[in-house]
Amino acid sequence: MNSPQRLSTYWVTCADGLEPLLEEEIAHLGATNVERKAGRLIFKGTLETAYRICMWSRLASRVVMPIYEHDIEQNHDVRDVAEELFEGAVNFDWSLIFAPQSTFAIRLHVERDVKVNSQFATLRVKDGVVDNFMENVGRRPSIDIKQPEITLYVLAGKTSHIYCLDLSGDSLHKRGYRHYMTDAPIKENLAAAILHKAKLLERKPAVVLDPMCGSGTFIIESLMILTDRAPGLVRRFGFNGWHGHDHDLWMSIKAEATERHATALLKPLPRFYAYDADWDAVKATKNNIVAAGFESILDQIQVEERTLADWPDFNLSDNEQAFIVTNPPYGERLGDKASNRAVYLGISALLQKAFPNQYAAIIAAQIEEADVLAFNEPQTLRLMNGKLPIYVRFGTIKPLVNNTPFLARWQNQPVELEEAQDFTNRLQKNMVALKKWAVKDGVYCLRLYDADLPDFNVAVDLYGDRLHVQEYAPPKTIDPEKAKKRFNLALAALRAVTGLGREAIFIKTRARQSGKTQYEKQSTVSKRFVVKEGKANILVNLTDYLDTGLFLDHRPIRLRIASEVKGKHFLNLYSYTSTASVHAALGGAASTTSVDLSNTYLNWSKENFVLNGLTVDHADEQHMFFAADCFEWLKEGHEQYDMIFIDPPTFSNSKKFHGTFDVQRDHLSLLKRAMNRLSSDGTLYFSNNYRGFEMNEEIEAMFDVEEITQDTIGPDFKRNQKIHRAWKIKHFAV
Secondary structure, rough: OOOOOOHHHHHHHEOOOHHHHHHHHHHHHOOEEEEEEOOOEEEEEEEEHHHHHHOOOOOOOEEEEEEHHHHHHOOOOOOOHHHHHHHHHHOHHHHHOOOOOOOOEEEEEEEOOOOOOOHHHHHHHHHHEEEEEEHHOOOOEEOOOOOOEEEEEEEEEEEEEEEEEEEEOOOOOOOOOOOOOOOOOOOOHHHHHHHHHHHHHHOOOOEEEEEEOOOHHHHHHHHHHHOOOOOOOOOOOOOOEEEEOOOHHHHHHHHHHHHHHHHOOOOOOOOOEEEOOOHHHHHHHHHHHOOOOOOHHHHHHEEEEEEEEEEOOOOOOOOOOOOEEOOOOOOOOOOOHHHHHHHHHHHHHHHHHHHOEEEEEEEEHHHHHHHHEEEEEEEEEEEEEEEEEEEOOOOOOOOOOOOHHHHHHOOOOOOOOOOOOHHHHHHHHHHHHHHOOOOOOOEEEEEEEOOEEEEEOOEEEEEEHHHHHHEEEOOOOOOOOHHHHHHHHHHHHHHHHHOOHHEEEEEEEEEEOOOHHOOOOOOOOOOOOEEEEEEEEEEOOOOEOOOOOHHHHHHHHHHHHHHOOOOOOOOEEEOOHHHEEEEHOOOOEEEEEEOOOOOHHHHHHHHHHHHHOOOOOOOOOOEEEOOOHHHHHHHOOOOEEEEEEEEEOEOOOOOOOOOOEHHHHHHHHHHHHHOOOOEEEEEEEEEEOOOOOOOHHHHHHOOOEEOOHHHHHOOOOOOOOOOOEEEEEOOOOO
C-alpha cells in the first residue's frame, strides 16, 4: 500500500489551452515542481495531493500515475506499434496493481506521428494484461468499458510506451449531474475554467445570469464554485480496486469536502438566473440542478423559458455587481458567419442596455464573432471543446454611447459655402424643424432632405450617426460636369452642416428602376451597421444594395403595427428584411410569419430577429419565414391571421416568379387572396409606392376600406406627400 507521504510521479491531463490555469489550480492543491507539457502537467507529490486533485480539480480531465515504461528497440525497420504495446503489457506483473476479480478497461492515447489502429492496439493491450494474469495467478480479470473498477491509461509514444493507473476512472469533467443534455453542450471542466479565468469567486456577484443556459452547465458550475462544492464529491473514481488505495485517507478528504460545502451553504448566495428560448433546455437545466444536489436551494434559482428580448428588470442596486456568462448557439440556427455575427451584435446590444459596466464572459466559435462584443479591455482565451476550437471573450460591458438620436446632439452652427448656400440653408432649416420631433419621439433614422431644390437633386437619409446620400440621375439635358460639381458641393455642405466626416457618408446614384434592379447587389463592400427604431435594432447595409434594408417612410406604420399586435398572429407579405415582423415580435405578437421570394432578404430577416434576441430556431413555430411567391403561398395555405401587412413592389419580374407582378394590375387578386387569410375581426394594412396608384373599386365594395396615408407619413416625409399611399382594410362587421 502506498504511504500518504511517499512521493510519486503523477500526470494531470487537460484540454488544450487549459495548462496554465490547471497549473495554478493544482499548485493551490499541493502540487510542487510542476512540469508543463501539451495537454498534461507532470509533478511529484504525495498520494494525498493526488487524491485532493481528484476531489477538488474543476479543470483537469484525468489524474494518472505512471507505473511502468516499456522502451522500444530503435533498430526496427518497420514498427508494429500494436505488438509493442502487447509486449509491454504482457511483461508486467499486473497482479501487483489489482486483483483478478476486479473489472478493468484500457484508455489508449497515441502521440502524434505514431501510426497505429487505436481500436486494435487497445485490444492488444487488454490481451497482454489478461495473458499476464493467467500466467501469474491463473485467473483473468473481466473487461467493463462502462464502469470499470480499474482504468489503465496507456500512452503510445515514439521511443517508449507508458502504462499508467488512471486514478480518476472516467474523465473528471463528468461530475455526475448532467443527466439531461442539449445540443452542443460545453464540457463541465471548460465551463469551470471560464468561470475561474473570469474570477467569479473573487467578484462576489449579486446576480449570476446565463441567458442561453442550454443544459445548465454554467449555472451549476457557478453554484459549485460559490458553495465550495467539490466536483468529485458524488462521483465514482478509478482507484477503488487498486491495491495501493488508502481508503481512510480518501474518506477523510471526502468528509472534509462535505463539511466545507455544508458550511458554505449557510452563507448568502447570489440570485441565479438561467434562461433559454427552448423549453427542453429549461427542463434539462432544472433536472440537472436537482441531480447536482442543489434541490434545497432551487427556489433561489430562476430557471425560465425566455428569449434574449424577454429579460426582466434585474433590479441591481448601486453597489451590486452582476456576472453574465453564456455559450450562444453559434452556427446551429443560421449557419453562416454573417448571421452568427448578428447573434453577437444582438447579445452585445442587450448587455449594454441591461448591464453596463458589469462583467461578462461569452463563448464564440470564431474570433470575428467575439470581436463585435462591446467590452472594455477585453481578454480572449482559446480553448478546445472536444475537437472544436472556441474563443472566450472576457470583459466589462461598455455603457451605451450616443444612446440619443443624432439630432438631439446636433448643434446648428452658421455655415457659409459659396455656390451651395441655398442647399446649406435648406438642409439646416430641415434639421432644425425635425429636431424637436426626433428628440421627443426618439427617432434615430429619418430623411433630412429630398430633392427640395431643383439644383440639388439628392435624397439625404440619416441612419444613426451615418448619412446615406442618393443622387437622382440627372436628365440627359443637364451637363454631366455641372451635375457632378453640384453633387460635390452638396457633399461638402453635408459635412459642414452635420459635422460628420467622409467615413460616415455613403453615396449611391439612383436612376429610374425597372424590374428587379433595385434588389440587385450594387457592391461587395458590405458596410453593415445596427440602427435603432422604436424598440427594435435593425441591421442596415449602406453600400451593397440600392435600398438599405430599412424603408424609412414606413416607420409610422411599423410602429403602429407594434402598438396594435400584442397577442395576435401577424403575417408580413413581401417582407423584404422583415423589419415590420421584428416590430410585431417585440410588440408581443403571438406569432409572426414573413414571406418573401428572396432567400437573401429572408436570411437578412433572420439576422434582424436574432439581433433583437428573438429565436429563429427551425423547430420553433412562433416566428416563421417562407421563401415563396406571395400569390402562390396565399393560395396554398389555410392559416388565419389577425393582422396582415402588405407592401409589394411596384413591379417585379423575378426569375423565380413565372410572369410579372404589377401592383396596379394585380392588387385586386392579391388583396382578395390575403383577405381570405384574415380573421373575421382582423386588420390588413396595405401600402405601396406607385405614385399613380388607384384602389380597385371592387375592393372597396367587398371590404371595409379606409385610406390612412396621412397617418402613415412622418414629419420627415411631409414635404413629399406622394412617397406612398396606405390603407386599412377589414371585413365588414356581420
